[in-house]
Amino acid sequence: MSHPTFLGMPPFPEAAKEALANTQQRANLAKATATIRDKRARAVAEMPDWEHLRLAGAAVKDTVLTRLPELLEQLEERVTAAGGVVHWAADAAQANAIVADIVKAHDGREVVKVKSMATQEIELNNALAAHGIDVWETDLAELIVQLGHDLPSHILVPAIHRNRSEIRDIFVEEMGKVGRPAPDGIGDEPAALAEAARLHLREKFLRAKVAVSGGNFAIAETGTVVVLESEGNGRMCLTLPQVLVTVLGIEKLLPTWADLEVFMQLLPRSSTAERMNPYTSMWTGVTPGDGPQEFHLVLLDNGRTGTLADPTGRQALRCIRCSACLNVCPVYERTGGRAYGSAYPGPIGAILTPQLRGINQHPVDAQTASLPFASSLCGACFEVCPVRIDIPDVLVHLRAKVVEHKRGHLGTEGAVMAAMRATFTSPRRLGAAQRLGALGARVVGRRGRLRLRGPFWIRAWFGTRDLPAPPGQSFRAWWRKQHDRS
Amino acid sequence: MTARDDMLARIRAALADHPATPTVPREYHRTLPDADVVGLFAERVADYRATVRRVSPAGLPGAIAEALRGRVVVPAGLPPEWLAAADVEPLHDDPPLSVEELDRADGVVSGCAVAIALTGTIILDGGTAQGRRALTLLPDHHLCVVRADQIVGTVAEALTRLDPSRPQTWISGPSATSDIELNRVEGVHGPRNLAVLIVS
Ligand code: SF4
Numbered sequence: 001m002s003h004p005t006f007l008g009m010p011p012f013p014e015a016a017k018e019a020l021a022n023t024q025q026r027a028n029l030a031k032a033t034a035t036i037r038d039k040r041a042r043a044v045a046e047m048p049d050w051e052h053l054r055l056a057g058a059a060v061k062d063t064v065l066t067r068l069p070e071l072l073e074q075l076e077e078r079v080t081a082a083g084g085v086v087h088w089a090a091d092a093a094q095a096n097a098i099v100a101d102i103v104k105a106h107d108g109r110e111v112v113k114v115k116s117m118a119t120q121e122i123e124l125n126n127a128l129a130a131h132g133i134d135v136w137e138t139d140l141a142e143l144i145v146q147l148g149h150d151l152p153s154h155i156l157v158p159a160i161h162r163n164r165s166e167i168r169d170i171f172v173e174e175m176g177k178v179g180r181p182a183p184d185g186i187g188d189e190p191a192a193l194a195e196a197a198r199l200h201l202r203e204k205f206l207r208a209k210v211a212v213s214g215g216n217f218a219i220a221e222t223g224t225v226v227v228l229e230s231e232g233n234g235r236m237c238l239t240l241p242q243v244l245v246t247v248l249g250i251e252k253l254l255p256t257w258a259d260l261e262v263f264m265q266l267l268p269r270s271s272t273a274e275r276m277n278p279y280t281s282m283w284t285g286v287t288p289g290d291g292p293q294e295f296h297l298v299l300l301d302n303g304r305t306g307t308l309a310d311p312t313g314r315q316a317l318r319c320i321r322c323s324a325c326l327n328v329c330p331v332y333e334r335t336g337g338r339a340y341g342s343a344y345p346g347p348i349g350a351i352l353t354p355q356l357r358g359i360n361q362h363p364v365d366a367q368t369a370s371l372p373f374a375s376s377l378c379g380a381c382f383e384v385c386p387v388r389i390d391i392p393d394v395l396v397h398l399r400a401k402v403v404e405h406k407r408g409h410l411g412t413e414g415a416v417m418a419a420m421r422a423t424f425t426s427p428r429r430l431g432a433a434q435r436l437g438a439l440g441a442r443v444v445g446r447r448g449r450l451r452l453r454g455p456f457w458i459r460a461w462f463g464t465r466d467l468p469a470p471p472g473q474s475f476r477a478w479w480r481k482q483h484d485r486s
Numbered sequence: 487m488t489a490r491d492d493m494l495a496r497i498r499a500a501l502a503d504h505p506a507t508p509t510v511p512r513e514y515h516r517t518l519p520d521a522d523v524v525g526l527f528a529e530r531v532a533d534y535r536a537t538v539r540r541v542s543p544a545g546l547p548g549a550i551a552e553a554l555r556g557r558v559v560v561p562a563g564l565p566p567e568w569l570a571a572a573d574v575e576p577l578h579d580d581p582p583l584s585v586e587e588l589d590r591a592d593g594v595v596s597g598c599a600v601a602i603a604l605t606g607t608i609i610l611d612g613g614t615a616q617g618r619r620a621l622t623l624l625p626d627h628h629l630c631v632v633r634a635d636q637i638v639g640t641v642a643e644a645l646t647r648l649d650p651s652r653p654q655t656w657i658s659g660p661s662a663t664s665d666i667e668l669n670r671v672e673g674v675h676g677p678r679n680l681a682v683l684i685v686s
């Protein structure tokens with residue numbers, strides 16, 4: 001079974017243009033993000049100490065980053081002492097090879113998988129398919145994406161771009177090809193579709209020998225790994241198979257068990273907008289007679305150390321993948337997630353993906369370099385971020401990097417380039433000015449139309465969507481011109 | 487150089503600017519002063535559309551009998567009197583039940599380790615009357631008995647009562663998904679029915 005890939009996606013403005021033309025997707029997205037935005041606001045409003053939790057969350061994560069070497073060594077020691085095996089993977093290829101070797105040493109034919117951003121980032125499914133290993137995604141949305149030969153478009157709700165009748169059609173068409181077919185005459189009510197997924201996946205859960213998961217947190221002090229989920233597919237994967245492989249980004253640590261008191265409050269309310277998600281599994285190494293009897297933890301770098309080296313950009317590593325920033329982002333709401341061309345869409349993707357791909361060290365491809373521009377710098381993402389990542393600040397910082405890298409290549413530039421350079425010489429001032437303007441923009445936006453201030457090329461880029469195009473060259477046109485030249 | 491040494495060396499190099507480790511401000515609330523934690527717990531569990539009943543110790547066997555039928559998984563250490571009035575076929579996990587047997591069971595009855603009022607959460611840690619994790623996962627109906635003295639106010643209080651070396655399952659309502667147009671559907675892979683009896 002082969003899996004689609006984000007490789008070779010066009011730069012953001014072009015991919016966005018394509019996405020914007022898809023009216024069904026835009027409608028699905030607008031409805032979904034509005035729903036979850038309101039729900040999150042309510043879940044947060046009932047917590048009088050929310051801002052204190054955010055401050056603590058940011059500081060705990062900064063503690064992790066500044067003490068990363070010792071905390072990783074401590075985690076390794078505790079997991080090993082509890083009967084687990086720890087592997088270190090410098091990049092995607094190493095991580096994929098480690099997982100493939102473990103699977104081949106056991107059943108070798110198939111794995112059940114819990115939704116995980118890290119394994120999407122390294123495109124593990126494609127790598128395992130190349131070894132003839134079937135990967136069964138077990139999260140409902142991931143199942144929809146996988147059966148639809150599709151790419152995910154949201155961190156939490158990867159099939160947010162699909163509506164119920166599309167999902168029904170995918171189930172009817174595809175389930176029978178890989179296992180138990182959808183029930184005859186199935187309708188498109190969400191409950192019936194969920195039941196179809198339950199029946200389809202159950203045989204896979206009961207027979208699987210190996211499971212692959214990610215992890216939301218790993219506690220250095222105790223060696224405990226934590227996975228939050230809703231459906232029970234996580235519990236199935238983490239409990240029933242004999243072998244469990246967890247792929248974990250090195251930034252996912254928490255120093256102490258007690259730190260969970262912060263994150264088990266911040267994450268559910270920011271993510272699914274619930275007081276608590278239905279299920280959380282926590283395990284430490286191997287427990288005789290309960291759950292997998294062989295546990296592998298793969299610690300993944302894959303560009304994280306490069307990100308860590310940038311004093312402004314490293315705060316992106318505080319991210320706990322809640323997806324709150326996606327749901328409030330006016331750009332994401334219009335373009336959807338796939339336009340970002342990586343596993344990480346929305347505001348976090350715009351700052352994390354370029355850094356994971358080395359933008360802090362060297363020039364990057366046009367698609368990657370376009371990502372820091374995929375934002376209006378309105379600042380809504382910072383306000384909702386449970387770990388207070390200043391996404392606009394990092395975006396401005398990365399835009400300056402792009403311009404820096406481009407400088408060597410260019411001869412005479414047009415007015416746009418000159419204007420951009422002039423502004424970029426003071427990224428901080430630019431950020432401040434744009435955010436001030438954006439405050440106004442968001443007030444207007446609430447009344448139904450989004451009007452953005454800031455440098456004209458941002459307005460122009462946005463303007464081509466919902467407002468009459470202002471004079472001047474759009475960012476998209478500018479980018480294409482630069483790209484053709486280099 | 488191994489991947490391990492290589493990664494650790496790169497991390498140390500990335501931190502060459504020696505960023506200061508911050509002091510973590512912990513001004514958030516770690517307790518719920520003056521709260522009726524039992525009442526709050528009952529309310530919050532019900533919000534997840536689980537069934538909640540408050541019973542007296544004497545009323546417990548009767549309430550259990552009403553909630554269970556058919557083949558019921560019984561974890562080790564479950565007080566025998568809990569099932570004294572129930573007309574069920576008990577399935578003991580000794581020797582361990584196969585996944586197929588668990589899958590065919592009608593329900594499971596368990597105790598818990600700790601419960602959190604603020605979030606309506608039940609925590610199982612494999613201790614007495616809880617069993618290994620698969621027991622409370624595969625049957626479609628989970629009846630969980632929570633004693634009032636097991637209920638704490640906050641997440642922070644619960645963590646201090648728990649032993650991280652034990653495998654844990656935190657349960658907040660029945661399994662659910664919002665993956666289809668963000669409509670909440672109760673019951674995907676875990677038990678579709680969660681019933682909670684609070685004994686006080
Ligand atoms: S950047 Fe912040 S808001 Fe966005 S996904 Fe990460 S933690 Fe959540």
